[in-house]
Amino acid sequence: MRIPIVAANWKMHKTVAEAEAYFRKLLALVPKSPGVELVVFPSATALHVAARELEGSPIAWGAQNAHPEPQGAFTGEVSVVQITDLGASYLICGHSERRHIFGEDDAFVAAKVKAALKAGLIPILCVGETLEQREGGQAWTVVERQLSAALSGIELPTPEKLVIAYEPVWAIGTGVPARPQDAQEMAAQIRNWLGDRFGELGKQVRIQYGGSVKPENAQDFLALPDIDGALVGGASLDPEKFWTIAQAALG
Numbered sequence: 653m654r655i656p657i658v659a660a661n662w663k664m665h666k667t668v669a670e671a672e673a674y675f676r677k678l679l680a681l682v683p684k685s686p687g688v689e690l691v692v693f694p695s696a697t698a699l700h701v702a703a704r705e706l707e708g709s710p711i712a713w714g715a716q717n718a719h720p721e722p723q724g725a726f727t728g729e730v731s732v733v734q735i736t737d738l739g740a741s742y743l744i745c746g747h748s749e750r751r752h753i754f755g756e757d758d759a760f761v762a763a764k765v766k767a768a769l770k771a772g773l774i775p776i777l778c779v780g781e782t783l784e785q786r787e788g789g790q791a792w793t794v795v796e797r798q799l800s801a802a803l804s805g806i807e808l809p810t811p812e813k814l815v816i817a818y819e820p821v822w823a824i825g826t827g828v829p830a831r832p833q834d835a836q837e838m839a840a841q842i843r844n845w846l847g848d849r850f851g852e853l854g855k856q857v858r859i860q861y862g863g864s865v866k867p868e869n870a871q872d873f874l875a876l877p878d879i880d881g882a883l884v885g886g887a888s889l890d891p892e893k894f895w896t897i898a899q900a901a902l903g
């Protein structure tokens with residue numbers, strides 16, 4: 653059974669005090685066994701707050717970014733090993749903002765996924781096409797390339813060790829989500845690909861949709877047969893909205 657997984661990507665938002673207030677509010681809303689896995693991705697400066705506030709709770713947390721090298725001369729970077737040391741369990745890899753704004757290529761994303769798995773973190777691997785690529789009929793070609801590159805040489809001991817987030821670039825932060833049928837079609841293709849690549853285990857890997865998910869449309873995506881959760885940016889900054897979205901995964 654694929655347990656739904658709904659994640660909050662705060663991006664570059666919230667001070668330490670705001671993070672603290674958020675976690676307290678969220679913890680007051682979420683029951684002990686929510687029936688859906690919740691993961692919060694704060695900024696690096698608030699990871700220690702997540703470690704402290706979420707300890708022993710049903711809410712997991714992870715880092716939005718980390719460098720694949722365990723240590724070294726990489727000014728300004730934080731390594732996968734350092735993130736694990738803080739107690740994180742997840743790492744976002746290949747987010748379109750990292751690919752497009754910071755120039756991370758497929759090889760770098762692949763190194764990050766490998767390093768994350770080696771350190772014991774679960775990667776949420778983001779894939780997705782630009783509007784131009786979709787309009788040019790290239791959506792699947794692009795997503796398949798991103799999957800093959802990022803997962804080359806990877807072994808999957810259990811399906812929970814990997815999550816895929818399908819995030820069409822043009823839907824992120826724009827308020828304009830993908831059409832649910834397009835998201836379902838892509839998720840089904842991704843699931844088939846994972847089955848070919850990893851066998852039965854691969855078919856059980858959870859697939860999220862991301863891109864302008866909000867309380868008003870969450871159900872449209874979370875009810876789809878191949879979509880097991882959401883990666884939420886803007887709407888996740890409010891704990892009440894985030895919890896409302898997560899509840900849509902319960903059907």
Ligand code: PGA
Nearest residue numbers: 824825863864884885886
């Ligand atoms: P959004 O961001 O929900 O603000 O569109 C999604 C994401 O970047 O993961």
